[in-house]
Amino acid sequence: MRLTLVSETTQTFRTTLAATGGNNVGIVVPDDVVAAFGRGKRVPVSVTIDGTHTFAGSIASMGGRFLVSFNAATRAATGRGAGDEVDVRLDLDDAPRTAEVPASLQTALDADPAASAAWSALSPSKQKAHALSVSSAKTDETRERRLASVLETLLE
Template sequence: MKFQTTLLQLGNNVGIEVPQSVIEELGSGKKPAVIVTINGDYTYRNTVGIMGGKSLLSLSAARRAASGYSGGDEVEISLELDTEPREVVIPAALQQAFNENPEAAAAFTKLSNSKQRAEADLVAAAKTDETRDKRVAKLLASLA
C-alpha cells in the first residue's frame, strides 16, 4: 500500500497518520505490525497505534536522524504487513535467571514484544556486573 502524507509534528514527537482505508486494505486488524518505507529510501519495522482516534506510526528521534526526515515533510509512505516474528535477544545473565526461575520466564513471554525488548536492552546495557544483577533482580521481582 502506498499513500502520500505529511509527517505529523505532535510536540516533540513525529508520526505518520495511516488512512483508515489503508488499515482496512491491510486486513490485519486495527494495529497491524508493518514494514514502513518512506520515499522509497528509508525502511523500518513498526506497529500501528491508535491515538485520539487516529491510526499512527511513530517516527522516533533516532529514526528521524537516520532518515533525515522531520515533522512537516511531504512524503510517500509504503506499508506492507510484517509477518516476520519479532525476536528479542535475551542477555546471558537474564537467560540464566530465567533458567533458574521458569515462572518468571513464562511471565516474561506474556509481555509485549516492545516491553520484552526494553527490559532485555536495559539488562544488556548495564556497564557493571553489579548494575546488571540489580536490573535482573528488579525484573524478576516485577514478574513475580
C-alpha cells in the first residue's frame, strides 16, 4: 500500500479493494490516514477513485479495521471490485448530508410533528433509504403503501 499524507483535510493512498463478506466490498483505510484527519473513528469523506469517480462516504471502524463502503453502484461506475488495486483520494467532507425527500413524504412529515422529529433523528443514509422507497414506487398504490410503512416505522 502506497500512502501519501497530503494535509489534514486530504489524504491519498493506493490499496486493494477488500471483500468484506457476501457481496460487500470496502476500501481499507490505513490507520495513519484516519489519525491524520484527527476526527476519531468515524470520518465523513468525499472519495475519489483513480481520479475519475467521486462519491460521498464515511470512514468507519468495521471488524477491527477502518473501511469505506464500495457499494454496487460504485463498483458498476468504476468497473472495479474486490481484489482490484485503486488510487484513493479522501477529502474531509463537512457538508451537511441530506436526502431528497419526495413531496408526498414531506407533506406527511410536515403534518406530523412526531414523525418529523423521528425523521430528523435518522442518519442521512436511513433518510435516503426511506425516501428512495417512496420515490421509486411505480404506481400510486405502491407509493401510498410505502409512505404508510415509512410513517409507521418512524412512529414506532
